[in-house]
Amino acid sequence: HPPEKLTFAVIGAGFWSRFQVPGWLESNAVELVAVCDHDLGKARDLAERFGCPRAYSSVEELLDSEKLDFVDIIAGVDTHLPLALQAINRGVDVVCQKPLAESFRSARRMVEAAEAKGTRLFANENFRWQAQLRRVREILDSNLIGSVFKTRISFCSSFPVFENQPSLAELEHFIIADVGSHVLDVCRFLLGEAKSVYCQTLSVTPGIKGEDVANIFLEMESGGHCFVEMSYASILREEVFPQTLILLEGEKGSIELGANFEIQVATREGVSWEKVEPKIYPWADKDYAVLHSSVVDTQANILKGLQGLAAETTGIDNLETVRLVWASYESAKSHRVVELASFE
Ligand code: 89Y
Structure with a gap:
């Protein structure tokens, strides 16, 4: 049997998610099953754009309804800590946009919570x-x-x-x-x-x-x-x-x-x-192409981490x-x- 794909949801449907999702989909090892944004219309648009079946406006509902291997948090910095803690408390691995949090202490809290729960936490650090x-x-x-x-x-x-x-x-x-x-x-x-x-x-x-x-x-x-x-x-x-x-x-x-x-x-x-x-992907925005290219390599490395191997970020x-x-x-x-x- 081919190994099962890791299922994930994206939280936050703004500018960067339009590139992080196709970045993930460059790999055959993951499947986007849901998009969540407090603006349900935005969540639906992003889901539709990438053939993803479900959209939510509440993270609670997302985590109650979906069986997820990880979430990719692509929302504003003020939301990172509460969103990450919600996922970590459910034993869901977390990939989070930089900066991890609004202060060093909050970021450390996030890291400690993940360690205590035995869930994995990665920063989507692409440069x-x-x-x-x-x-x-x-x-x-x-x-x-x-x-x-x-x-x-x-x-x-x-x-x-x-x-x-x-x-x-x-x-x-x-x-x-x-x-x-x-x-x-x-x-x-x-x-x-x-x-x-x-x-x-x-x-x-x-x-x-x-x-x-x-x-x-x-x-x-x-x-x-x-x-x-x-x-x-x-x-x-x-x-x-x-x-x-x-x-x-x-x-x-x-x-x-x-x-x-x-x-x-x-x-x-x-x-x-x-x-x-850089390698230029067809879905990249031409003004950000070098960054969008590095997103794919970042995600490939994080994917190893999600599979239990060593990862950098x-x-x-x-x-x-x-x-x-x-x-x-x-x-x-x-x-x-x-x-x-x-x-x-
Ligand atoms: O948000 C920023 C990032 O991560 O890379 C460039 C950017 O889009 C604007 O400063």
Whole structure:
């Protein structure tokens, strides 16, 4: 017999679910059996779009009625903790959108609840699965540039994100929680854990509640420095949304990830050049194609985790990214360097 498919439901039928569902369906190992959104019309539309049989407006009813292996929570950050706890209490595994929760403590509560119940919890953290970032990590691991002492990671753009995701304009904590969750996770993926953080923020775009510019300075456990800059107010020569640009400087050379997935490695012997482009799926939105491609790889890895194998973006692992996010806000608020070891 072929192994049975894992059944799942999506909770939240907004912008990202339109891409996360087809991402899951790239695998033959899962079956979407229900969609839930407090707006039943939206839940029905999404279900219909992907040939899914049932739609609900209440999570309670969803969990009462369906036999689920896991839920994918693709709703607003304020809903993550209560929704995850509801699923965990029923012994249903959880995949949750970043950031896991509205504070480090809430995220830890979620992780502890999953551990206590023996259910699995994963963060849908996709940036680290971008093909060009995997390649950068591979070059780093080959030790070609030696140990890294200095890094700059940029995510700066003026792409109109609020058009597709209007709720982002209403968030009191915007860019660090939204895109910073990803970018800070990339820092961890490439450089390991941070020791301390200093952060300053600005709110530049008129009419939004939260910050849309953040400059973050990390001191890594390795001793190296990492400057992370992110902005949705940057009108630049080249609009590269949603690319992350990186310069890593090591004792033996440097790796530069430039625009359009070009990687250049400089050593004393010379400079090499390569281009690592994402796989483009027919269902992807052209403005987000690199992210939608990484969603598929993220989900494939999480699927292994759901099947009991090792996965990268577990709740426990992601807790360190969450810590960086909320420690950055704490630093911006207090104008102080925040030590990660004592931040909770
Ligand atoms: O919500 C964000 C994300 O996760 O990636 C980009 C985005 O859609 C807008 O900042």
